[in-house]
Amino acid sequence: MDHKNENNNAVNNFQKSADIDSSFENFREHSVAEFFKKNKQMLGFSGKVRSLTTIIHEYVTNSLDAAEERNILPEIIVKIQELEKNERYLVTVEDNAGGIPKEFLGKALGKILAGTKFHRFMQARGQQGIGAAGCTMFSYITTGKPIKAISKFKDYVVEAEISIDINQNEPIIKILREDAISENEKSGLCVIAEFAEVKYEESSYGVLEYLKRTSLVNPHLEILFLDPENKKHLFPRSSNIIPKRAQEVQPHPLGLNAHDIYELIKKDNQHRNVESTLINSLARFSKAKAIEIQQMLDFDLKIRKEDFTWEHANKLVNAIKKVKWIAPSLDSVVPIGKEQLEKAILNILNPQHYAITEREPKVYRGGIPFVVECAIAYANIQDNNKKDLVDATTQTKNGQKKAEVMRFANRVPLLFDAGNCAITEAVKSIDWKRYNIDNFEEQPITVIVNVSSVFIPYTGAGKQSISAEEEIVNEIRFALMENARNLQRFLSGRRREQEILSKKKVLYRYVEQLAKDISELSGKNNYNELKKKLEELIEKRYLQSNNVELSEEEIMEIEKELERTENQSEVKKQKKLFDEESIEE
Amino acid sequence: MAKEEVVKKLEELGNDMVTEIQKNESPKFKTKIRAKSNVLYDPGLGYLLLGNKTEERTFLNIAQAKKFMQTIAIANKCKKFLQENAHTSIRGLFYQLKFSLGEDVEEELFSEQSESNPLIEDLELALDVKREDLNLTTDRKGVAAGMFKIIDRFGGENIEIDGTKLGRSGWAIPSDVDNDIEFKDIKAKYVLVVEKDAMWQRLNEERFWEKEKCILITPKGQASRGCRRLIRKLADYDLPVYVFTDCDAWGWYIYWTIKTGSMNLAYLGRNIAVPEAKFIGVTMQDIKDYSFLEKLTIKAKEIDIKRAEELLEYEWIKAHKEWVNELKQVLQQKKKIEQDALQGPRLSFVVDYLKEKIKKNKVLP
Numbered sequence: 027m028d029h030k031n032e033n034n035n036a037v038n039n040f041q042k043s044a045d046i047d048s049s050f051e052n053f054r055e056h057s058v059a060e061f062f063k064k065n066k067q068m069l070g071f072s073g074k075v076r077s078l079t080t081i082i083h084e085y086v087t088n089s090l091d092a093a094e095e096r097n098i099l100p101e102i103i104v105k106i107q108e109l110e111k112n113e114r115y116l117v118t119v120e121d122n123a124g125g126i127p128k129e130f131l132g133k134a135l136g137k138i139l140a141g142t143k144f145h146r147f148m149q150a151r152g153q154q155g156i157g158a159a160g161c162t163m164f165s166y167i168t169t170g171k172p173i174k175a176i177s178k179f180k181d182y183v184v185e186a187e188i189s190i191d192i193n194q195n196e197p198i199i200k201i202l203r204e205d206a207i208s209e210n211e212k213s214g215l216c217v218i219a220e221f222a223e224v225k226y227e228e229s230s231y232g233v234l235e236y237l238k239r240t241s242l243v244n245p246h247l248e249i250l251f252l253d254p255e256n257k258k259h260l261f262p263r264s265s266n267i268i269p270k271r272a273q274e275v276q277p278h279p280l281g282l283n284a285h286d287i288y289e290l291i292k293k294d295n296q297h298r299n300v301e302s303t304l305i306n307s308l309a310r311f312s313k314a315k316a317i318e319i320q321q322m323l324d325f326d327l328k329i330r331k332e333d334f335t336w337e338h339a340n341k342l343v344n345a346i347k348k349v350k351w352i353a354p355s356l357d358s359v360v361p362i363g364k365e366q367l368e369k370a371i372l373n374i375l376n377p378q379h380y381a382i383t384e385r386e387p388k389v390y391r392g393g394i395p396f397v398v399e400c401a402i403a404y405a406n407i408q409d410n411n412k413k414d415l416v417d418a419t420t421q422t423k424n425g426q427k428k429a430e431v432m433r434f435a436n437r438v439p440l441l442f443d444a445g446n447c448a449i450t451e452a453v454k455s456i457d458w459k460r461y462n463i464d465n466f467e468e469q470p471i472t473v474i475v476n477v478s479s480v481f482i483p484y485t486g487a488g489k490q491s492i493s494a495e496e497e498i499v500n501e502i503r504f505a506l507m508e509n510a511r512n513l514q515r516f517l518s519g520r521r522r523e524q525e526i527l528s529k530k531k532v533l534y535r536y537v538e539q540l541a542k543d544i545s546e547l548s549g550k551n552n553y554n555e556l557k558k559k560l561e562e563l564i565e566k567r568y569l570q571s572n573n574v575e576l577s578e579e580e581i582m583e584i585e586k587e588l589e590r591t592e593n594q595s596e597v598k599k600q601k602k603l604f605d606e607e608s609i610e611e
Numbered sequence: 612m613a614k615e616e617v618v619k620k621l622e623e624l625g626n627d628m629v630t631e632i633q634k635n636e637s638p639k640f641k642t643k644i645r646a647k648s649n650v651l652y653d654p655g656l657g658y659l660l661l662g663n664k665t666e667e668r669t670f671l672n673i674a675q676a677k678k679f680m681q682t683i684a685i686a687n688k689c690k691k692f693l694q695e696n697a698h699t700s701i702r703g704l705f706y707q708l709k710f711s712l713g714e715d716v717e718e719e720l721f722s723e724q725s726e727s728n729p730l731i732e733d734l735e736l737a738l739d740v741k742r743e744d745l746n747l748t749t750d751r752k753g754v755a756a757g758m759f760k761i762i763d764r765f766g767g768e769n770i771e772i773d774g775t776k777l778g779r780s781g782w783a784i785p786s787d788v789d790n791d792i793e794f795k796d797i798k799a800k801y802v803l804v805v806e807k808d809a810m811w812q813r814l815n816e817e818r819f820w821e822k823e824k825c826i827l828i829t830p831k832g833q834a835s836r837g838c839r840r841l842i843r844k845l846a847d848y849d850l851p852v853y854v855f856t857d858c859d860a861w862g863w864y865i866y867w868t869i870k871t872g873s874m875n876l877a878y879l880g881r882n883i884a885v886p887e888a889k890f891i892g893v894t895m896q897d898i899k900d901y902s903f904l905e906k907l908t909i910k911a912k913e914i915d916i917k918r919a920e921e922l923l924e925y926e927w928i929k930a931h932k933e934w935v936n937e938l939k940q941v942l943q944q945k946k947k948i949e950q951d952a953l954q955g956p957r958l959s960f961v962v963d964y965l966k967e968k969i970k971k972n973k974v975l976p
Contacts, residue, residue, distance in 0.1 A: 529673045535712055536680040539720060540670060543680070543687040544638065548625030559632045560670070566635070567671050 071164055074113065074225035075232055076442060078106075081117060081161050081224065082233045085217060086240060087438070088158050089121035090247065092215075096124045097268055101248045106226055106233065108254040113225050114169070115254070120216040125179035128204070135162050135175055135217070136188045136197025158217065159197075163190050165219045172198070173219035183207050226254050230430070231441050237261060238374065239432050239439035243362050243476055244269075245370040264373035265366050276309040278353075279346045280391055281481025284339040291334045300334050301327040310352045319345045353389055361397045361478045362437060375472060377403035381512035383505040390497040396479035398498070400505035402513050405470040429469050433492070434476035440490050447491035449475045452502035461514040471513070475502055526568050533564045612744045612789070614693050620738045621690045628683070637671035638679075642737040643878060645729075650877040652927050657886030658870070659877040661736075668733070682730045682737075684708055684720055689734075692746035698787075700748050701728060736878055743787035743836075753830045753838035754781035754811060757820030758799035759845075764791040771795070774826065781815060784828075786837040788844060797848045799826045803891075803965070804842060806832065806856035806865055810950050810961070817962050823969075826850070832861075834869055836876070839883045842869060846885050853969060858893040859911070859947040860918030866890050871927055890975040891968050893948045895940040901964070907952040911945045931976045 071077045086102060093100035105118040126134050135158050162173050172189035185203040190196070207213070228234055237251050241261035248263040282290070290307055297303040301320075304311050304327070320327050322345040325338055362370075364384045371380050380403040387397045433440040433449040444450045453473055458466040483493040492498065541556040628638035643649065644664040651662050670679045688707055692699060699707070705724040712718050721727050735742055742749070759774040761782075772782055785792070803825050805811050811829035814820075820827045826845060830838045846852050854869055856862030872884035898904045911919075919938045922928050929935060941947070953961040968974065 532673060533671070533676055535716060535718060536670075536676055539712055540638075540680040540683055543683045544625050544628050544632070546625075547621060547683065547687045547690055548629045549622055550626070550629050552629070556629065556632055559635070560638075563632070563635065563637060563671060567637075 071160075074223060075227045075229065077164070078115065078117075078221070078224035078226060079231060079233055079236050079441060081164065081219075081221060082106075082119070082236060083438075084158050084161050085117075085119035086237070086249075089119065089123050089215070090240075090244065092123035093121065094268060098123055099246055099248075099263065099266060099268060100244075101250075103250045103252075104233070104237065105252040106254050108226065109220065112222075114220065114222045115224055115226060116218065116220050118216065118218045120214065122212050122214040125177040125213045125215050126175075127179050128177070128182075128184045128201075131175060131177055131184060131186055132188055132197035132199035135159055135173065136190045136199060137195060159190065161217075161219060162188060163192070165221050166190055166192070168222040168224075169220045171220050172200070173217060174202075175218075176216040178207050178211055178213045178215075180213065181207050183211070228253075234259060236439055236441055239434070239441075242370050242374050242432065242474065243367070243434050243437040243439070245362075245366045245373070262373060264369040267366065269362075269366070270360055276307060278309045278351070278394060278481065279304075279311055279315075279349075280351055280394055281479075281483075282308075282343065282346070284336065284343050287342055288334070288336060288339040291331050291339070294331060297331075299328045299330055300338075303331065309355070315349060315351075318349055322348060353395065355395075359387055359395050359397050359478050359480065361399050362476055364399075367399060367401055367474075367476075371401055371403055371474070375403045376406045377472070378406070379404040379513065379516040381509040381516075383508045385501050385505050388497055388501050390483070390495040394479060394481050394483075396477055396482075396498060396501070398501040398505050399474075399476045399478070400502065400509055401472075401474040402506070402509040403472040403474070404513055404516065429467050429471045429473070431473045432475070434474070435482045435484070435489075435492055436478055437476060440492070442490035443486065444491065446485050446494070448494040448498045449477070449492060449502055451494045452499045452506060455499070455503060456506050456510060458510065461510040462518060463510065463513070473506070475505070477502070530564055530568055534561070537561055537564070612740055614696075614790075617738070617740050617744045618690060618693050620740060621686055621693075624686060624738060625683075637669045638683075639667050639669040640682075640737045641665050641667050642733045645732060645736070645878055647874060650874050652871065652925075654927070654930060656881070657927070658881060658884030659872040659874065660880040661878045678730060678733075681708075681721060681726065682733055685727065685730055686734055686738075689745040689747065696746075698746045698748050700750070701731060701742070704731070704747060732878065741789070741879065741882065743789055743840075748786040749836055751783055751786055751837060752832075752835040753784040753828060753841070754808065755784055755826060755828045755841065756781040756815055757826035758797070758824055759794065759826055760796035762793040762795050764793070775821065779812070779815065781811070781827075784835070784838050784841050786835070788837055788841045794844065794848070797826075797845070797850070798824065799845075799850055800824045801851040801853060801969070802826045802828060802842060802845050804828045804830065804834075804852065804854045804869065804888075806830070806854075806862055806950060810855070813954070813958065813961065814965075817959060819962055819965070822962070823966065830865065830869075833865055836879075836883065839869060839872075839885070842885050842888070843881070843883060846887055852885050852888040853891040853965075853974065854888055855891045855950060855965065856893070857947065857949045858895065858897075858941075859949070860915040862893075862950075863918065863922060867922075867925075867928070891965065892974075893950055893953070894975060895937055895944065895946075896973075898944075898946070898948065901953075903955050904948060904952060907955050908946040908948050911941060911947045915947050916942060916945065933975050937975060 071080055082104060086104070089102050090100055092098075101122045103118070103120045105116075105120075107116045107118075108114070109116055137159055165171060165173050166189050172187040174185070174187055176183065176185045183203070183205050184201060187200040187202060189198040191198055226233065234251065234253065237249050237259070238261060241247055241249050245265035246263060246268050247261070249259075249261040251259040251261070253259065277286070277290075291300055291303055294303040294307065297306055301316050305313060305316055316327060319342070323341055325341070329338075361384060364382050367382055367384075368380075371377065371382070380401060382401040383399070385398045385400075387395050389395050431444070431450065431453050433444065433447055440447065440449075452475070456466075458464075463469055463471070477492055477498060482489075483495055483498075485491045485493045537557055537560045541553050541560055545551055545553040545556050624640060628640070631638045642665065643661050644666050645661065649662040649664040650659055652659050668675050668679050668682065670676055672679075685704065685708065688704060702724055705721055705727045708721045708727065710720055712720055731742055731745075731747065734745070755774065756777050757774045761772045761774070763770045763772055774782060799820070800823070803814075803819075803823075805814065805827070806829070808829050808831045811827060814827055819825070828838065828842065834842070842852055852869075854866045856865050866888070869885055870888045871886060872879065876883055893904075898908060919941045923935060923938050928938075950961070953964050
């Protein structure tokens with residue numbers, strides 16, 4: 027793995043910038059690690075259940091990205107053990123993603139903001155959180171213990187204890203063992219860490235749900251999860267295709283928030299002033315744009331990166347929003363893909379019925395491309411072989427199935443802050459009754475929505491919900507409506523089928539008695555003939571009534587027509603945007 | 612109806628259905644609609660009967676399937692009763708047919724008697740037979756005595772019943788007076804139907820039937836099918852029929868049921884109606900004619916008033932101005948009189964009262 031561009035001056039600079047405001051006078055120098063310690067809730071470490079989910083998320087995401095980068099089909103084992111009955115847990119995450127070379131092991135796991143991802147801009151999972159080093163810190167803060175890492179890289183294995191010097195943001199590493207890898211061992215990384223102030227819970231915010239959803243949108247992933255009760259949950263691989271890597275593109279200015287810009291400037295070691303960093307690192311950021319923006323700022327864009335402050339970043343973001351930009355290229359968006367999603371849904375949810383919609387790429391905020399994928403799965407088929415491994419839909423206390431909305435951004439499950447999310451808003455805005463789905467909340471329906479974009483407009487630093495941009499909400503709505511119509515067809519077809527079945531069943535129940543009575547009453551004593559004939563009559567009768575109905579194809583045609591008119595205005599609008607874009611290109 | 616004829620009808624019903632099934636049609640039968648909408652009063656005939664609205668019952672109609680099967684099960688059961696020469700009540704029939712439709716089926720052929728009762732009536736109409744012809748009995752109710760002789764073919768014996776030699780208990784009217792009952796000798800001049808058993812006992816003790824050469828019947832309240840059928844059959848011997856009830860709602864109801872038949876049994880039409888029956892009393896006019904009655908009246912209850920108002924609306928009652936007058940007096944005076952009141956002066960006064968009324972034909976139509 028590539029570990030350069032480390033930066034531990036971030037917070038030092040943050041402090042310097044505080045000169046502007048006298049209330050920051052007494053600010054003493056903090057390391058980034060100490061900053062984290064004080065602001066851990068910002069990074070997903072708030073609440074005991076959420077903290078544990080965040081920890082697992084950080085490790086699993088690292089493993090997934092590493093495997094993808096090395097073209098390995100990922101296999102991850104997650105194990106959570108409760109050490110004492112006072113919410114102290116030992117977390118083990120083991121992958122097959124190639125391991126980390128000894129010289130980078132400390133930095134990868136014991137230095138905040140050091141890693142392979144921060145300096146690169148592409149659609150990647152690791153946009154969130156603060157990485158495995160954050161977990162090391164969290165472990166140290168809550169238990170005072172180092173974590174243990176076993177890295178099998180190429181032909182050797184390193185076992186080490188890693189901790190973090192909070193004041194210096196430097197790893198403390200103690201090598202326990204170094205050895206040649208044995209023949210049948212696979213390379214990979216295993217992290218064993220102890221945590222307190224966390225809690226394992228089987229809720230919609232919990233680790234199990236997180237892993238289930240992760241496997242749902244990563245069909246190439248295989249996860250084995252051992253929960254604190256030592257129950258095994260296997261999420262098997264449903265596809266051997268490693269997803270196409272998103273093309274690395276320069277970030278588009280509109281997709282950045284203050285934090286992103288701050289990071290970008292601070293990590294750039296090649297350009298000495300802010301303006302040249304911006305021009306060289308961002309898409310569509312020309313010299314002309316720089317001049318245009320400079321006019322709106324009260325500081326010089328040509329300042330050195332060391333002098334660049336949070337305050338500057340904020341002002342820059344606001345200025346960027348006021349300028350017209352050419353849209354970013356669409357190459358940067360990589361959705362899951364219909365086929366892959368289908369495989370995973372069948373594999374993980376095993377539903378009685380499902381519908382998947384992949385929308386065309388659209389843009390929001392006038393130019394940021396995104397793609398919406400949506401699936402609706404209806405009730406799972408009870409399969410005893412899989413039953414104890416995965417449960418497709420949430421069971422409420424009285425055993426009734428309940429609707430579930432699974433939100434994803436760039437294939438990362440969003441478990442928290444559902445309230446403000448574009449996906450939640452879109453689901454709520456659907457008039458489910460229109461699709462003959464009464465009481466949506468109580469139906470065994472799983473809604474899966476994945477929004478893919480280089481720049482997901484998250485609502486908060488926790489990056490757990492997507493801002494309800496009108497264009498994004500609309501796209502999700504259209505996708506949901508398309509799937510809802512499909513589900514409606516399935517349900518009404520099933521209802522009709524059931525109705526016919528139950529009618530037939532009733533008639534069949536009376537056949538024997540009637541045949542017997544008619545045969546005796548007439549004195550013909552031809553019970554067998556009558557029974558057979560009556561059964562034929564029933565079959566024929568309900569075959570006829572079926573044929574009266576429209577065929578599936580006919581219904582589809584009618585509904586497609588309806589959708590076309592429904593979307594017309596929307597399509598026009600989008601078309602215009604794309605036309606403008608191609609002209610400017 | 613002869614047993615053989617009924618069995619033949621049942622077999623025809625079965626054969627028709629076999630033919631239908633063999634022609635790939637749903638088995639079906641036709642029956643008349645028994646709902647109120649199809650009940651009408653024929654002023655010329657003077658009784659209630661069913662209109663011409665018919666209904667087809669077919670097995671493949673999911674709404675009718677169960678009833679259809681049940682009706683045929685009843686038909687088949689009745690065929691067996693006829694062949695075995697055995698009678699049973701409609702309750703007995705219900706128990707004969709109360710069984711599960713299959714080993715693992717929770718549903719029963721019949722689970723309530725209320726299910727089977729209307730289907731019996733459907734079958735009666737479909738075959739144009741009476742339930743008595745299907746060897747189905749109803750509860751016996753009503754007693755007769757007087758100038759008649761009947762042969763009752765029962766238990767392989769021909770038993771002669773002499774209406775004058777029945778002692779204090781009289782002849783309990785069976786539910787079926789058509790099959791295996793033969794009227795041998797009717798020497799009576801008229802039939803007197805009295806509402807209450809106590810009054811019947813009083814008159815029987817007086818040997819009223821002997822003095823008046825009549826047949827004395829009490830339905831003991833509302834007349835049963837068998838009792839109404841007996842009165843009809845006696846009326847067919849050209850005997851006048853007089854009905855003697857209380858002067859109140861219940862009494863009028865008993866009279867009009869005997870005379871015109873009832874909504875529920877409208878399908879039996881003339882078989883069970885006696886339009887030529889006359890109402891002997893007690894009437895409001897009696898209060899004037901027999902002064903002692905004035906003191907023996909009872910205050911009419913709400914139901915009596917309501918009933919009188921209703922009766923005034925019936926077309927077959929409106930047609931008789933005497934009845935309109937009578938009921939209007941009830942509404943005016945708000946009084947009622949029981950037939951027992953006629954024993955007021957002396958126990959045998961009722962005999963004199965009846966004799967006088969019949970002699971002078973002081974009756975309501």
